[in-house]
Each structure stands twice: as structure tokens, then as C-alpha cells.
Amino acid sequence: MLDHAAIMELRTRDATSWSERDAMLYALGVGMGADPVANSVDQRELPFVHERGLKLLPTFAIVPTFAGGPLLLIGLDTRTLLHGEQAVTLHRPMPPSGTGTVEGRMLGAWDKGVGKGAVFAQEKILRLDGDPEPLATVVTTAFGRAEGGFGGPADGQPAPHQVPGRAPDxxxxxxxxxxxxxxxxxxxxxxxxxxxxxxxxxxxxxxxxxxxxxxxxxxxxxxxxxxxxxxxxxxxxxxxxxxxxxxxxxxxxxxxxxxxxxxxxxxxxxxxxxxxxxxxxxxxxxxxxx
Missing domain, CATH: 3.10.129.10 (Hotdog Thioesterase)
Structure with a gap:
């Protein structure tokens, strides 16, 4: 049986690093620069997949923070675990390469009830080596379909952002x-x-x-x-x-x-x-x- 208090006490600290190659591979992996010669839009994406004047996608912060984290320590059934939400906050632009640390903690564990699953949210903060200020904060929310009924709180999960009701711009x-x-x-x-x-x-x-x-x-x-x-x-x-x-x-x-x-x-x-x-x-x- 999961223990809510023990879950909320979980902390992790992992070393990480990334290179220009990692940043370019990530950009290619999400479809940037598909036809940089013939397509004028892709020409503007070329700096994300070329080392000259390399730019990083803001969501690249997920890559150096992906491994480890407290969610992996809870003992959730990965066969029934779903990725629910994702958020990245950049406190300043990421450099094309770097080394740093990733500190993880749990933000919440909400019990929806027996047969209804549970929601777990973790936060990871990326810091460059030698710099006490955070570079990026990455929040991951997962839904455990098999974990409902462990005795955690049912309320308090942040409400999702609501998009406007009008037609998109x-x-x-x-x-x-x-x-x-x-x-x-x-x-x-x-x-x-x-x-x-x-x-x-x-x-x-x-x-x-x-x-x-x-x-x-x-x-x-x-x-x-x-x-x-x-x-x-x-x-x-x-x-x-x-x-x-x-x-x-x-x-x-x-x-x-x-x-x-x-x-x-x-x-x-x-x-x-x-x-x-x-x-x-x-x-x-x-x-x-x-």
C-alpha cells in the first residue's frame, strides 16, 4: 500500500549534461527542419538543427531532466501508468551545452478512489554547475490507473487551464x-x-x-x-x-x-x-x- 506522507518526502538529486548534438537531435526528433532548402518556413527552423548560431527549443529542458526523479521511486504500476500533463518553465535561455544537477521532489499525490486511479505530480529543477539559480523547472503529472484507494487526499489538484470558448485566432x-x-x-x-x-x-x-x-x-x-x-x-x-x-x-x-x-x-x-x-x-x- 502506498504511503502518502512517505511519497511527499521523496527527494532526488542527479547529475546531468547535454551537448549541441543533443539539442539538434531533439529538434530533428520533433520535426524541425524537414525541408530547409525548398520550404521558407523550414529555413527559419534551420538554426535549431545546425551548429552555426544554434538555437534551442524551450522544451529541450525535458531532455537533460528526463532520467531519474521521485516518480520512479513510488513503486507505481508502469503497465497502467499514463502521462497526464507536462510543463516547462525557463528562468533564462538554456546554453547549447552544459553540465548541471537536477533536483526532484513531489508536488502532490491525489487519490481518486478505489477503481478510479490516482494522480501524481513531480517537480524537477535544473541548475548549471556552479550556479545556485535555477535554469529550468520541469513538472510532470502522471495518472496511475491502478493506484486509487491508497488513502491520499482527494482534493487540491491544480485546475487545468481553460482555453477560450471562441474560435481559435x-x-x-x-x-x-x-x-x-x-x-x-x-x-x-x-x-x-x-x-x-x-x-x-x-x-x-x-x-x-x-x-x-x-x-x-x-x-x-x-x-x-x-x-x-x-x-x-x-x-x-x-x-x-x-x-x-x-x-x-x-x-x-x-x-x-x-x-x-x-x-x-x-x-x-x-x-x-x-x-x-x-x-x-x-x-x-x-x-x-x-
Missing amino acids: LSLDLPTTPSQALLYRLSGDLNPLHADPEAARAAGFPRPILHGLCTYAITARAVLAACCDYRPERMLHHQARFSAPVFPGETITVDLWVEGDAVSFQARVTARDAVVVRNGLSRLRGEAVR
């Missing part, structure tokens, strides 16, 4: 490739669900699905392109809730609502009439540029 179509998950997994998430057809079928999917974190980064690409003039230093925060899987090769349509320095968003696969990301919010430095 603009929408972007961002295609994925059939090999997208095979490329993205090289950034650290080697879950066979995204590569092995047998593992996907065992989990109830007809074929491997795209990493939720890849879809998450694709929504950040949309905000970066539509509202930030491809200037990653303008993105301060990016959060989203996952609601359905994406299959590699599908096109993701990202709907955006712009209100000053806040950009609300959701993502959908129109071909299947499926909303795959909900309750999205980006915070920008200054008003959105369109």
Missing part, C-alpha cells in the same frame, strides 16, 4: 513522419510502446504511438512559429494536458488563442476527429508577435 498544421517516434526516442525515452509493434498491441494500440512529449514539443513549435518570430528566448513557460495518442505519420493541427503575453492552445488530429492535447498555455516575454 489561428491554426497551424504540422505533419509528423512514419519514423518520427524512432527518431524522437533517441533523445532518451526508449519506451518500447513507441517502437515495438508487439509492445504497442500489448498496451491496446494497433501500432506504436508517438511520444506524448514529442506531441508536446510540436505544440511549442507552433507557438514559436506563430507568436514568437522563432525567437526561443521569448517563451517562458509551456504547459499542456494529454488527452489522446498520436500515431506517427499523422498531421497535428494546433489551434491557438492569443491574449497579450498568453497563448492558449489545443492540438487535434483532424483525420480521426481526435483532440490529442487540451488545456494548453504558453507564457511569453512580451506580447505575442504575429
